[in-house]
Amino acid sequence: MKFVKKVVVTLAISLLVLQSVAVQAGFASTYEQFPVSSGVKYKENREVINTYDQSIKVLEVNLQDPYTRLDLSMPAIGKISGTTAQAKAVHREGNRVVGAINGSFFDTNTKLPMYLIAKNDILVNSGIIASGRDQYVNEPIAFGINASGKAQIEYFDLDLSAEHNGSLTDITSMNKIRNNDNLILYTPDYMDGYTNTNQYGYEVIFTGASKNKDLTFGDVITGTVSAIRPYGTTTNTQIPADGFVLSAHGTPMEFLKKMKLGEQVQISINIDDKWKGSKYILASGPRLVDNGAVSLSIDPNSSRARERAPRTAIAVDRTMTKVFMVTVDGRAAGYSKGMNLTEFAQYLVKLGAYKALNLDGGGSTTMLARKHGNDMASLINEPSDGWERGVTTTLQAISTAPLGQESSFGVGLSSSSVTVGSTISVSLKYVLDQFYNPLAKDPAKLKLSSTMGSFEGTTLKTTKVGDGVITATYGSLTKQIPITVKNEDSPFTDIPSTNKYFSIIKYLYDREVIAGYADGTYRPANTLKRIDAALLLVRSLKLDTANIQDVNFTDIPKTYRFYKEVAAITNAGIISGKQNGTLFDPNAPLTRAEMAVILQKGFKLQGSAETPFTDVPEQSFAYNAISSLYANKITEGYGTLYKPADTVTRIQYALFLYRALQNQQ
Numbered sequence: 001m002k003f004v005k006k007v008v009v010t011l012a013i014s015l016l017v018l019q020s021v022a023v024q025a026g027f028a029s030t031y032e033q034f035p036v037s038s039g040v041k042y043k044e045n046r047e048v049i050n051t052y053d054q055s056i057k058v059l060e061v062n063l064q065d066p067y068t069r070l071d072l073s074m075p076a077i078g079k080i081s082g083t084t085a086q087a088k089a090v091h092r093e094g095n096r097v098v099g100a101i102n103g104s105f106f107d108t109n110t111k112l113p114m115y116l117i118a119k120n121d122i123l124v125n126s127g128i129i130a131s132g133r134d135q136y137v138n139e140p141i142a143f144g145i146n147a148s149g150k151a152q153i154e155y156f157d158l159d160l161s162a163e164h165n166g167s168l169t170d171i172t173s174m175n176k177i178r179n180n181d182n183l184i185l186y187t188p189d190y191m192d193g194y195t196n197t198n199q200y201g202y203e204v205i206f207t208g209a210s211k212n213k214d215l216t217f218g219d220v221i222t223g224t225v226s227a228i229r230p231y232g233t234t235t236n237t238q239i240p241a242d243g244f245v246l247s248a249h250g251t252p253m254e255f256l257k258k259m260k261l262g263e264q265v266q267i268s269i270n271i272d273d274k275w276k277g278s279k280y281i282l283a284s285g286p287r288l289v290d291n292g293a294v295s296l297s298i299d300p301n302s303s304r305a306r307e308r309a310p311r312t313a314i315a316v317d318r319t320m321t322k323v324f325m326v327t328v329d330g331r332a333a334g335y336s337k338g339m340n341l342t343e344f345a346q347y348l349v350k351l352g353a354y355k356a357l358n359l360d361g362g363g364s365t366t367m368l369a370r371k372h373g374n375d376m377a378s379l380i381n382e383p384s385d386g387w388e389r390g391v392t393t394t395l396q397a398i399s400t401a402p403l404g405q406e407s408s409f410g411v412g413l414s415s416s417s418v419t420v421g422s423t424i425s426v427s428l429k430y431v432l433d434q435f436y437n438p439l440a441k442d443p444a445k446l447k448l449s450s451t452m453g454s455f456e457g458t459t460l461k462t463t464k465v466g467d468g469v470i471t472a473t474y475g476s477l478t479k480q481i482p483i484t485v486k487n488e489d490s491p492f493t494d495i496p497s498t499n500k501y502f503s504i505i506k507y508l509y510d511r512e513v514i515a516g517y518a519d520g521t522y523r524p525a526n527t528l529k530r531i532d533a534a535l536l537l538v539r540s541l542k543l544d545t546a547n548i549q550d551v552n553f554t555d556i557p558k559t560y561r562f563y564k565e566v567a568a569i570t571n572a573g574i575i576s577g578k579q580n581g582t583l584f585d586p587n588a589p590l591t592r593a594e595m596a597v598i599l600q601k602g603f604k605l606q607g608s609a610e611t612p613f614t615d616v617p618e619q620s621f622a623y624n625a626i627s628s629l630y631a632n633k634i635t636e637g638y639g640t641l642y643k644p645a646d647t648v649t650r651i652q653y654a655l656f657l658y659r660a661l662q663n664q665q
Contacts, residue, residue, distance in 0.1 A: 031055070036370040036377070037098040037399035038435045039065025044380075049343060052308070055336035056347065057367050057381055059099040059325040059397055063151060067401035067435060070145060070323055072103070072119060072280040073394045077175065078191050080111045080390035083366040084379055087396060091376045096399045096437070098370040099377050101312050101325045103393025104284035105136065105360045110177060110191070113392040116142060116158060116283035121217045121276065123269055126160055126174040126185075127283055134302035136358065137285035141297065143314045143357050143395075147277030150320035153355040156281065157272040160185065162246060162255070164265045169255045171246075171267070174215075181250035185267065187212050188239050195237040195247050202253040203229040206265060207243035217271045225263050282393060288313060288345035289356035296341055305341040310365035310384050313344065314395060315353035324351055325395060327367045331384040338384075363389045372410055373430030373438050404433035409474045411446070411481065419488040424460040426470060447473040452485050492522035501651055504658045513539045514654060524651035531562060531586035533595065533653060534569045537602050540657055543568040553577055553584040562586075574601045593622035593644035595656060599634065600625040603660045607631040613642035620644065634659040 033043040039062040047054050061070055073086045081089075087097040105114040115127035115137055130138050143153050160171035162183070172182040175190040178197050186195050195203065206223030215221070223244055229237050231253065239245050246265070248256050259265065275281055286298035286305075298305050310330035316323055326348065330338020339347070341358065348356040363385040368377035377397075383389065409432065414425040428446045431439045448455045452468035455461075460470065462485045469480040487497035491509045495502055505522060508514045513536060516522045538545065548567040550558070556566050566584055569575050575598050578585050593616075599605070608624065609631035616626050626642055629635040634656055635642070 034372060035436055037068065037096070037397070037437075038401055039063075039068025040098050040397045040399070042099065042369040042380070049339070049347070052337035053335060054339065055329045055332075055381075057327050057329075057369075058351065059101070059367065059369060061099070061323040061325065061397050063145075063149065063321045063323065067399055069398045069400065070151065071396045071398050072117075072282055073100075073396050074103070074113070074117065074124070074392055077113070077125065077189055078111050080106065080392050082388035082390055083368055083394045084388055086391075086394045087368055087377055090396070094400055094402070096370075096375060096401075097368070097377050097396050098399045098436075099325065099397035100366075100368040100394050101314070101327060102360055102364045102366045102389075102391045103395055104282055106392040107177070111390075111392065112176065112191075115285075116140070116156065116281060117393065118144075118217070118271070118275075118278065118281040120279065123174065123215045123217065126158060126171075126176070128173050128176065133299040134304060136298060136304060137283065139285065139287070139297045140283065141285055141287050141357060142275070142281045142283040143316075144275065144281040145279040146274065149279075151316045151323045152274070152320055153287070153314070153316055153357050154274060156275050156283065159268065159270040161268045162265055163268070164255070164259055164263065167255065167258070169252065172252075178247050178249055181252065183246065183248045183252035183255070186237075186239050186245040186247060187215070188241055188244075189213065190239060193239050195239065195245055197237065197247050199232050199234045201247055201249040202231050202256050203237050203245055203247045204256050204259050204265075205229070205237060205240060205243065205245050207240045209240075209243045212242070212244050215269050217269060217276055219267075219269045221267045221269075222264050223267070225259050225261050225265070228259070228261070282395070284314075284357050284359050286341070286358050287356070288341065288358050289315065289348050289353045292318070292349065292354050294342065294345040294349060296345060298341065300342050308340050309338040309362050310336075311339055311341075311344045311361045312359040312365045312367075313348060313356050314359060315348050315351070315356035317352055318354040322352075324348070324353060324356075325367070325397065326351070327365050327381050329365065329382050329384070330362075332382060335382070360391065364391050366391070366394075370436070372432060372436065375438055399435060399437070401435035401437060403437055403439065404435055406431055406439060406475055406477060407434040408432045409472075409477055409479070411470075411472050411479075413470070413481065413483070416482065417484040417486065418462055420462050420465050420485050421488075422462055424462065424470070424483065426458045426460065426472065428474070431474065445474050450483070452483060492516045492520060494521045494523065501655065504654060505651075507658060508654055511539075513657065522650065524649065524654075526650050527589045528648045528650050528653045529586065530575070530584070530588050530590050530594075531566070532650070533590045533598065533648075534575055534586075535562060535565055536653065536657060537574060537598060538565045538569055540661060541572075541602055543572060551584075552582075554582050556584045556586065569602075572602075574598050589647040590653070591644060592642065592646050592648055592652075593620070593626070595648050595653065596622050596625040596629050596635070596644075599656060599660055600628045603664060605629065605632050605634075605660075605663070611637070611642070612640050613637050614640050616642050616644055629656075632660075632663050634663065 028047040031044045031046040041060045091097045113125045117125040174185040178184045205227040207226040209223040211221040311328045313326045329336035367381040369380040370377040410429040412427045412429045450470045453462040545564040545568045605628040608627040611630045
């Protein structure tokens, strides 16, 4: 069967669809990159293309590396499993899966692969080629590793044919659901051992086959007609363990109807020379890039090509020794929208692709990459279903390197930017050999030092402000990790961390005693009002503002914003009113004498001492309070003066409050 014949496909398959427009580059950056083995590199780019966010992930595989190969993996025919599960199934020492992507399309109902698959010249699945330029795989194109060990994306010519009594005809496919005008070869490997075809066809059963498993390119096999299932028969045909079945619909039935019991048929299986001896062949489509330029084998204006979705592709460079395994996530708002086929092809050209082939995508799009410290690759993209979809095939980047010598290590920091006086914890994350294989960790070998403070074990206590490093040594290996030590952030723009009262302001702010203005300032030099003093004391003393007794200040109605706070502090006997208790006078400035009185009452300060203040006579209403503040080291005054009539600034009151609170501890 020459694959110039095309077959109309009506099966439900895991397809994706995209829209076609020219790529217009926007913001682009490398989000993450690292080597996963001696011959494989991983890179993720975050880009804005045609106004859409895109996350493009690339595994670059160097086939010239002696410890690197690219393998094709698949479960049994008719079975599917996730890319991670397929990697686990083959991962072992000497065959470490360090990267992987999903493979080609499959029928979501039967779980059968749609297109050609061959391994070591054995035909695993012959597949079909769809008709119509709006179909993904409308031309016979495949990716594989050829007999020379190079990667190639080329056309193939698969020849499946049957000969009977000198008459020759093409076989449409092998082990597939039979469709209109098909001639299908069924072997015992198919599904549950039955053809599972309807009555609208003609089937010939052959036994005594010279070969019916592991059919290889170049094979010519024979079988003898042992039974015939005529058109209209509803009995399900069992495939003989020692034979095969030819099943026809439409025109090919005439070829089968000429066969009689006891006669022989010859089945020939072949492929063109450029694919013979290949390690594997995986057909897919459409072609995206040819000879270094965008070259879609699908109509770029078709609905499948135009719609935007997740994508997977395989590409090779001009030397055929470098392979790009590429995915773009999609259907994830604000992260990655997904590309149409033209955009995807253009991106692959920019990446350096000489030839590129589209693989299954949508919910099937999956990439694994080995992260430092791990032995096997793990999921690194975000499948659009939210989980890994089972697939029939995967392409795996394999490292065959043995365990080597300690070549690099990684440490983790609890933070790389802290305020001075804070600590940074350091942990040993991984130790790698020269092939990026993980080695056993020995935390005792990790030695740490820093220009920004001193270590106690693995914890750095910072003592200096600025940019510096942590120097980590593991055996003979050394690395420096940059860190930044900052002054503590201030809650107020006009109280920088260098302000001599910063620690006091920060202390009161953190305890929700003080608050600033709406513009983010504290305004330390502003005069304190009586209402401000009341509020700060209520917060400092945590007075109950829910269960209060009403107060009768004529200037503090119940509708007043801070009525409850005024009532609470008045109920506590800390601040009394003016003019025989009829006025609270909330906006009047607080004097230093008044401050002393309310602080003594509020904090119930005990003790007294002879003060040096010549401006505070014994008959002053604030004498005892000022004496008590002096005895408790809350005030020092101005030498021999206290200046009781002076008004209090916001910073002065904050300082007195802080000292009073500290006095209680």
